Amino acid sequence: MSRHVVIVGGGIAGLATAYYLQKIAAADAVPLQITLVERDARLGGKIVTALEDGFVVEGGPDSFITQKPWALQLCRELGLSDRLMGTNDAQRAVYIWRRGRLRKMPDGMLLVVPTRFLPFITSDVISWPGKLRMGLDLFIPPRQDDADESLAAFIRRRLGQEALDVLAEPMMAGIHVSDAERLSLLATFPRYRDIERKYGSLTRGMIASRRAQARAASASGNGHGRTTVFMTLRDGLQELVSAIGGALTATLITGRGVHAIARTAVGYRLTLDDGRALDADAVVLATPAYVSAALLRPLKPELADRLEAIRYVSTATVSLGFAAADLARPLNGFGFVVPRQEPTRLLACTWTSTKFTHRARPGAVLLRAFVGGPRREDLVALDDKALIALVREELAGIMGISATPILARVYRWPRGNPQYDVGHLERVAQIEALCPPGLYLTGSAYRGVGLPDCIQQGQATAQQVVAALKQVALLTGHSEFRESER
Numbered sequence: 001m002s003r004h005v006v007i008v009g010g011g012i013a014g015l016a017t018a019y020y021l022q023k024i025a026a027a028d029a030v031p032l033q034i035t036l037v038e039r040d041a042r043l044g045g046k047i048v049t050a051l052e053d054g055f056v057v058e059g060g061p062d063s064f065i066t067q068k069p070w071a072l073q074l075c076r077e078l079g080l081s082d083r084l085m086g087t088n089d090a091q092r093a094v095y096i097w098r099r100g101r102l103r104k105m106p107d108g109m110l111l112v113v114p115t116r117f118l119p120f121i122t123s124d125v126i127s128w129p130g131k132l133r134m135g136l137d138l139f140i141p142p143r144q145d146d147a148d149e150s151l152a153a154f155i156r157r158r159l160g161q162e163a164l165d166v167l168a169e170p171m172m173a174g175i176h177v178s179d180a181e182r183l184s185l186l187a188t189f190p191r192y193r194d195i196e197r198k199y200g201s202l203t204r205g206m207i208a209s210r211r212a213q214a215r216a217a218s219a220s221g222n223g224h225g226r227t228t229v230f231m232t233l234r235d236g237l238q239e240l241v242s243a244i245g246g247a248l249t250a251t252l253i254t255g256r257g258v259h260a261i262a263r264t265a266v267g268y269r270l271t272l273d274d275g276r277a278l279d280a281d282a283v284v285l286a287t288p289a290y291v292s293a294a295l296l297r298p299l300k301p302e303l304a305d306r307l308e309a310i311r312y313v314s315t316a317t318v319s320l321g322f323a324a325a326d327l328a329r330p331l332n333g334f335g336f337v338v339p340r341q342e343p344t345r346l347l348a349c350t351w352t353s354t355k356f357t358h359r360a361r362p363g364a365v366l367l368r369a370f371v372g373g374p375r376r377e378d379l380v381a382l383d384d385k386a387l388i389a390l391v392r393e394e395l396a397g398i399m400g401i402s403a404t405p406i407l408a409r410v411y412r413w414p415r416g417n418p419q420y421d422v423g424h425l426e427r428v429a430q431i432e433a434l435c436p437p438g439l440y441l442t443g444s445a446y447r448g449v450g451l452p453d454c455i456q457q458g459q460a461t462a463q464q465v466v467a468a469l470k471q472v473a474l475l476t477g478h479s480e481f482r483e484s485e486r
């Protein structure tokens with residue numbers, strides 16, 4: 001008798017869980033029936049790509065980091081190696097909008113840490129007192145205890161207030177669309193704490209890390225097809241979703257959500273929006289934490305309370321295409337970020353067609369602005385016309401763009417960004433401990449928001465599900481599972 005696993009949510013975490021469940025079960029000769037239920041008509045969740053008039057427009061993520069290998073590995077495993085594209089690193093530059101000018105981040109910065117002296121010292125991004133304060137990082141003793149702290153507290157402690165305001169808040173907290181004063185260091189940038197411990201200073205640690213990266217890059221060659229820090233797929237990340245969907249033999253139910261979950265004598269019964277019921281031996285919830293909370297409240301209110309404590313904020317992305325000839329300034333970089341002290345309503349803007357080739361049709365460029373976040377969530381509620389007008393107004397002020405866009409696309413992500421507040425990892429451990437047997441939680445709410453993290457969590461969840469089902473089969477004497485144990 002095969003076991004039935006139902007995965008709820010067809011974002012990247014749910015898809016990865018289904019893919020690896022199928023793979024591990026096949027390798028272990030474990031008979032599994034897998035059903036994935038996605039409320040939307042399409043799979044992918046936050047991954048959504050529109051191919052329009054020669055533009056490749058990403059509504060959510062536009063790339064994944066390769067230092068965490070799971071997304072790259074999955075792409076390769078799915079036969080997408082030829083579709084992978086690196087960033088145009090010859091144009092790699094990031095600007096900061098500060099005191100009325102776009103100022104280039106000095107070469108050699110690793111996020112917020114300078115690893116090259118001359119470009120940093122001659123840059124106008126940070127004031128002289130700010131630079132001197134950052135230099136004190138070389139002398140400040142490392143923190144000794146293991147307690148979590150906010151990203152803001154950590155950066156203020158090591159590099160000072162100006163580095164926090166101008167660099168860390170937009171560059172690091174910005175990745176998580178979070179307030180640096182609340183963002184957990186250990187849940188988001190644990191490596192920084194490790195570096196502080198190991199080298200006694202972020203600067204020393206980052207210089208060592210940059211040298212190691214340079215050695216690895218020269219060992220792997222710098223020719224065409226090389227791996228860059230961020231990568232994407234030629235026709236957008238939707239290619240990954242399609243490839244996983246194509247590889248799945250699971251039953252896919254789209255356009256209907258799971259409405260309720262109840263315990264049965266042997267497992268769980270899930271009721272879909274259309275009243276249909278699915279019986280499952282194991283359930284994986286790959287939904288946002290607040291959706292999982294609502295589904296689990298009747299089963300375990302204490303678990304639901306903890307899930308609800310994971311906050312979310314809303315954002316929107318606005319992609320604008322222009323005729324290249326209409327732009328006053330060259331798009332000689334990957335874009336700009338905005339410190340929160342600056343009076344603009346943009347969080348950041350990616351110069352998409354510079355960051356990656358093949359994003360705009362010939363003779364055109366593509367930009368993508370980010371709006372909303374912890375301080376301006378209200379903006380996400382504006383209608384498309386108002387959001388586009390707002391972004392155009394800001395880009396006119398910052399980049400001098402007065403032309404009418406030849407393409408405009410808005411994507412809203414209400415409650416789209418989970419917030420890893422200080423103490424997040426402890427909260428997640430408590431949540432996991434409260435999960436009843438046969439019920440699993442996975443995805444961006446828990447142990448990493450990036451695509452590689454979500455894929456890795458899906459893989460880990462699949463391993464746990466198969467291991468637990470095997471265990472139950474051993475206890476209850478199901479012969480087909482015993483076969484696979486030999």
Ligand SMILES: Cc1cc2nc3c(=O)[nH]c(=O)nc-3n(C[C@H](O)[C@H](O)[C@H](O)COP(=O)(O)OP(=O)(O)OC[C@H]3O[C@@H](n4cnc5c(N)ncnc54)[C@H](O)[C@@H]3O)c2cc1C
Nearest residue numbers: 009011012013039045046060061062257258443444450451
């Ligand atoms: C604007 C933006 C830009 C980003 N950029 C990047 C980037 O460049 N690189 C990167 O690595 N990461 C990026 N991220 C983060 C990353 O995209 C997300 O963390 C990740 O895609 C989330 O995947 P998930 O599967 O956990 O959740 P989701 O993608 O949210 O999937 C959850 C799914 O559950 C479904 N669902 C909800 N309720 C139900 C129900 N009751 N029944 C059935 N289904 C249900 C939803 O419809 C959804 O499809 C970005 C995120 C945003 C919002």
